[in-house]
Amino acid sequence: MSINKKIVDDFVANDVTFITTVPCKQLGSVMEEIETRPEIYHIPANKEDEGMGLCAGAFMGGKRPAIIMQNTAIGVTINTLVTLIQFYRMPLPMLISYRGELKESVACQVEMAVHTKALLNQLRIPTYHFHQQDDAREFDTILKYTFMCNKPVAILTDATFWEGS
Amino acid sequence: MIRSEIFRDIAPRLRDQLVICNIGLPSQELHMIDDQPTNFYMLGTMGLASSIGLGLALAQPKTVIAIDGDGSVLTNFGTLPTIANNVADNFILLIIDNGSYGSTGDQPTYAGKKTSLAAVARACGCGNVVECRAEETGKALQAALDSRKMTIIVCKCESGNIKVPVITKDPVVIRDRFMTAVTA
Numbered sequence: 001m002s003i004n005k006k007i008v009d010d011f012v013a014n015d016v017t018f019i020t021t022v023p024c025k026q027l028g029s030v031m032e033e034i035e036t037r038p039e040i041y042h043i044p045a046n047k048e049d050e051g052m053g054l055c056a057g058a059f060m061g062g063k064r065p066a067i068i069m070q071n072t073a074i075g076v077t078i079n080t081l082v083t084l085i086q087f088y089r090m091p092l093p094m095l096i097s098y099r100g101e102l103k104e105s106v107a108c109q110v111e112m113a114v115h116t117k118a119l120l121n122q123l124r125i126p127t128y129h130f131h132q133q134d135d136a137r138e139f140d141t142i143l144k145y146t147f148m149c150n151k152p153v154a155i156l157t158d159a160t161f162w163e164g165s
Numbered sequence: 166m167i168r169s170e171i172f173r174d175i176a177p178r179l180r181d182q183l184v185i186c187n188i189g190l191p192s193q194e195l196h197m198i199d200d201q202p203t204n205f206y207m208l209g210t211m212g213l214a215s216s217i218g219l220g221l222a223l224a225q226p227k228t229v230i231a232i233d234g235d236g237s238v239l240t241n242f243g244t245l246p247t248i249a250n251n252v253a254d255n256f257i258l259l260i261i262d263n264g265s266y267g268s269t270g271d272q273p274t275y276a277g278k279k280t281s282l283a284a285v286a287r288a289c290g291c292g293n294v295v296e297c298r299a300e301e302t303g304k305a306l307q308a309a310l311d312s313r314k315m316t317i318i319v320c321k322c323e324s325g326n327i328k329v330p331v332i333t334k335d336p337v338v339i340r341d342r343f344m345t346a347v348t349a
Contacts, residue, residue, distance in 0.1 A: 018220070018223070018224060022170050041223060042245070043220075043223070043251055044247075044255040045216075045243070045247060046243030046244075046246060046247060047241075048214045048240075049210075049212075049213065049244050050213070050241055050244055050247065051216075051244050052213075052216075052219045053210070053213030053214075053215075053216025053220065053241075053244075054216050054217070054219060054220035054223075054247070055220060056213070056216075056217050056220060056221060057185070057217035057221035057222070057224065057229075058218025058219060058220040058221065058223065058224040059220075059337060060217075060220075060221055060224075060340065060343060060344050061220065061221040061222075061223070061224025061225035061347060062224055062225055062344075062347065062348065063224040063225075065220070079209070079210060080210050080213065082209075083208070083209025083210045084209060084210040084213065084217075087208065087209060087336045087337045088337060088339070089336075089340070090340070092267065104170075111288075132321075134240065162230075
């Protein structure tokens, strides 16, 4: 099974049916897979904080939301994560492309990569890092954990992980 | 008319609807004038009332009114194309456009100068964009409710604030009370 299919299957199995995205090259295939699923309402956002607002509304309307974005978006969304998602205690799985890791070709991406885990740690956001294909086996459990604890949870997926797909 | 006078005027029409209310004085004023479990007060995160409102409208069938300000729409302009391209006919975006950042001391916004939010919304592809004077807000809101079509109302009003207490309710209480009202 392709890794994209596995990830989206896990979303559907956990009733995650409202997904907002801001694209990244590494995440293109998983977004394409989402588009093929009638169970999922896919709503592209123009900026990640806007996407988190959409997710907050969908959650209060009874849907389970998720956001798919690049790690640079951590810089964009700190205020929203803290004053909306965490302050009101809302669950939000964040499937994040971890740009700037090994096999990165764009130097500027490394500048944000070196801050990514430190920022997530400072925000006390539970963080998982998928480096090898096998790591995705935990995705289903991570989604269950997110909706159990009503917190934002980060799943960082790096180039080595996606290369194996 | 200033924003709080508009709220007093339209409160009876808001009472039975799900309302997402903008950060700062708008939420504090609505909370003081007519607190309802169907009101979700934003205590932080400037700019996202319209996004939260759209997400809520897409997720369930009840009518949702997002009350936003011109300054907040300017800070999250990306919301307008998203609204235009994800039509939810149970969604009304009411922009109280007083041409100023009210909660921070009435500094002027560009919406009070050359920029027309109604024109921007139309250019983004939004249908049913209505611009009205403050006095006509209730009528415009009722027309939008009756139409059952996604509508954006830009209400042009005077800037000015009244003294209001801050909201001391716990955010989780606000959210839980609101979610109970959503499913009631």
